[in-house]
Amino acid sequence: MIKFALKVVLMAGVFYGVAYLLDGVDVVANPDGPLGEFGTWLWIALIFAVVNAIVGPILRLFSLPFVILTLGLFLLVINAALLGITAALTDRLTVDGFGSAVLGGLLLAVGGWLADQLLDRD
Template sequence: MIKFAIKVVLLAAVFYGLTRYDVLPGLDIVPNPEGPLGEFGTYLWIGLIFGVVNAIVGPVLRLLSLPFVVITLGLFLLIINAALLGLTAALTERLTIDGFGTAVLGGLILAVAGWIFDQVLDR
């Protein structure tokens, strides 16, 4: 449980970095400065939603799409990550994604960041 909470905070930091420094111009977050935790609370909320979606829906999608993942030698996982990011954007009005390419690149960045976080937190 603590590992998940730390990962949510780290994902919030990645979302903050992606939107604050315009790494992906089509990925936008509308912060809520009047929320309980201010603007950072918005990033925490989006990190929490993405973490829950990735933990619950992600394994189901990966299992159902296993033949496509095998045929494409794992490249279909980029599409799954884009779908998870799109589902996160659909669940909150604070996150907007302009197109499919932005979702794929955002999903790739979040997948790499999540993998790095898992490697660091498992030690």
């Protein structure tokens, strides 16, 4: 449970970086929220984690032939879809187009992998 909470915190930082780097991914921070602006980043990272845990495996399973056919590149489209679903679930995150979603999904995948590497150290 602690690893999950730490990963959400790290992914909030990754979301901050993605929103800073990409013009098509915008986060409307809420300074009046319980945790301030950082709470908005945590909320978006938590929603993304839940969407990734519930919808992600289903999308990966149904798209397995495309993933195999494209040698894994279709996983970028799946990550873009997960980012789009997250944006649809909250009014604090907007993704302007498919290109921004794919680049954002790629950066989130790399950031998630780095977070996993940091947290799996013994």
